[in-house]
Amino acid sequence: MHLNFRISGGRSRFAAGPAVATAVALGLLSACGQSSHPPSTGTGAITPGAGQHQTAGMPGAAEPEKTAGSAPGISPTPTPMPSMSMPMSPPSTGAAAAPVSGDAVAIKNFAFAPATLKVKVGTTVTWTNQDTDAHTVTSTGSGGSLRSAALNTHETYSYTFTKPGTYSYLCTIHPFMTATVEVTR
Structure with missing residues (x-):
């Protein structure tokens, strides 16, 4: 036709x-x-069937409660999407945490923990990804010694520090994730 x-x-x-x-x-x-x-409304109005719910915007639905500063039907607190695994708020920009001694760094909640690790020369540090997203451990700047592949959940990366100094690194997939290893004699 x-x-x-x-x-x-x-x-x-x-x-x-x-x-x-x-x-x-x-x-x-x-x-x-x-x-x-x-x-x-009235005769012939659209209404939900048995087991169905009235939703905002549906004819006959109650007007959603309005919160000061919010639009109708919009929650003032954002809710994460089921497929999203990133945190809803950016990492804290407050004062840096005191250096922690040890030989392990956890990668969780889109952060390196501890953010500053203090070790002696000759220490092997192991990073373990505890997030569901992949992360890297990569030196900031060019020519750095830390260069991991993308680490999937529960994968590890180890590096032995042979010279004193401050080693700054980040996740190249999520560059807001930064940390340092302070190596002393």
């Missing part, structure tokens, strides 16, 4: 499927604002 529509004085021709043709023939589609939809 072909339908002709007048557009700005010209004609446009397109093929329409049987459902569209039937809807047009029955007058169910309207371009002039006259809706053939049943009214939202």
